Amino acid sequence: MKRGLLVLLAVIIAGLGAALVTRHFLQGPPSAWLCHEYGLTPEQACKVESLQQQYGARCGPYCDAMCEANARLETLALAELGSCSVTPAIRDAVTETDRIRSQTRIAMLEHFYAVAAELPPERRREYLLKVLPLFIDSCGSR
């Protein structure tokens, strides 16, 4: 009985260990899932990886600009606490944040289309349906 329990314990540990090790070794760059899921060739995988790098490079400045614009808007809004009115400066700051957000969203959509173009034609729609909610939700309405 005692031996059986020990074996049972060992079996459970072995199963859990196998799951953890498998999960660890199957980790890869974010685009690895895309390559596997859509059966990309090594050339296509390289292209997708390159697109991802370009996308990151494009988004970096937008994120910085958005942080600056938000900080500026916050400063202006706090400065107008006394008058409680929307000044032209605040209007400009709001417009600026919207402009950057729009540029970012366009960059996202361009990236999605560029990646979709590398996928098998019959699976492009499936990919876009998966990623478009990120683009649509980026307005924060949902």
Added chain:
Amino acid sequence: MNPADNDLSSLLQGWRADVEPDTGFHRSVWARIEAAESRKGAGLSTLFSWVKLLAIPRIAVTTAAIALFGGILIGGVQARSAQEERYLLSLKPSAASTHLH
């Protein structure tokens, strides 16, 4: 109240239930309780006998192999799901620029 109602009331007051409880009632209740307990005991003894079986090397090895295979399968499915989540997360502009650096 009319006389007919009075007759009915007196008739009902004089009536006594004359039903003897079934002599096998208690016995049948205890039999059911014992049956339920023995079923519970049977479940436990089945589990213990299964654990005892694991002491047999052949069965232990087979069970371990099944556990390993199941673990690899579950780990693989989890890894795939985590990869998808990471990819989708990497598409968010803030995360995309972070991944780059």
